[in-house]
Amino acid sequence: MDAYKRGIGFHRYVSCGRAVGIQIEDYIEYFGKDSEVKVILTYIEGLDDGRRFIDKVRGVTREKPVVVLKPGKSEVTERAIMSHSGALSGSYQIYGEAFKKAGAIRVDSAEELLDVGIGLLSQPLPKGRNVAVITPGGSYGVMCADCCAPLGLNVIKLPKNIINEFDKMFPPRWSRGNPIDPAGDRDFVPYLKAVERVMELKEVDSLIFMGFGNLSSFFEMDSPLFRDMIKFMPEIVPNLLSTFDLRKIDIQQFLPLLNSPFLSSFLAFSYKGVNGDTDEKELSEKVTSSINSAFEGSGNIRTFKGLIDSVIEKIDLVGLILPLLPIIAPIISAGEEIGEKEFVPLIAPIIESSRSDITSITKNMILGIPSFLNPEGMDMSKILEVFDSIMGMIVLYWIEAYKKPIIATTFSGATTPLINLSRGPYFAYPSPERAAKVLTKLFEYKEYLDSSR
Structure with missing residues (x-):
């Protein structure tokens, strides 16, 4: 089971x-x-x-x-x-x-x-027992360090130059050591940037990345807290949307890429509303061309999923997403100017190298909309599974780039689903103890291989 x-x-x-x-x-x-x-x-x-x-x-x-x-x-x-x-x-x-x-x-x-x-x-096999821990909560990081020590994993001291670098990234109250705890910093960009900086260290053989995975696991708990949170969605969503500045969108970046009637119509409408000086005839021709292209050869499609598959396959989704990153940046960085500037160069390479995953994630997001809007009760599990996939895509990119293990954990302690992505499977472990045990077994196997050669 x-x-x-x-x-x-x-x-x-x-x-x-x-x-x-x-x-x-x-x-x-x-x-x-x-x-x-x-x-x-x-x-x-x-x-x-x-x-x-x-x-x-x-x-x-x-x-x-x-x-x-x-x-x-x-x-x-x-x-x-x-x-x-x-x-x-x-x-x-x-x-x-x-x-x-x-x-x-x-x-x-x-x-x-x-x-x-x-x-x-x-995961790749770790070269040694030196571990870094990045955690969004101090006590959770302490628990992880406590799990590592009896298993022979060495939670290393950070080099002084890295501490100085993190002093400039995180609030003054951050842990200033390993485990690395940003101390509740709302700017999510340094949290991500710290991963790359730590993985570059030759002293670090592996990373336990805490709280970065499986938001959908909260549904297994069926908590009253979550049900109460849903009641506030009508207030939360408009506040989030208000952070977007549509004036930053240059529609000319999108139109040559669009093959979707939904997106092209929406962006054309947005562009007219924001700028007011567009050539409506030229824009209409481009939108019509996009619609015809999207539905070409789709006459035999009988299901909503089949229609989505047909349309999505013809869209350069990466080309659509990249210009949107500066618009998303203020949300991820909580309005912090430095984080906002660093978000795009941090995320763009991951997006560009994950085209097949972007396609599958987009399909799942669109197919999850009906359940999200179900009048009998909002079901956010499918939408949150999309975020789980995005987090997995980011972690697997780092694993491939640095050739070191990154063991992710959740906060919930619930059983979480395995996510299959183009770079391989992604799984966030429900506890630091289980993550540390896995890392130990990987190293033991590496030791055996080294000794048998």
């Missing part, structure tokens, strides 16, 4: 029962040769031949990770295993040594089995 809630599927699945004929290491060896299998997750109650298991699995783990869940820490568990599969559980510590020699990554729960599996699919 945990895998189902997270939206995780399995490419191959086998239950070997009592393994009378084919042993579990034979299945592992078989999947090791399957090029479409990237990570092997295994539940083991006992082994008939430990040496055979080590020899066969070691040949796999040098090429792809094998994660093992092996219960049996107590006599009660050993008796349960014996009655279930007839296997002799044996010493928990002895099995641990066998898995270590085989290069298998041992975990202690089904939850951790999935957590580590996702981490291996979505």
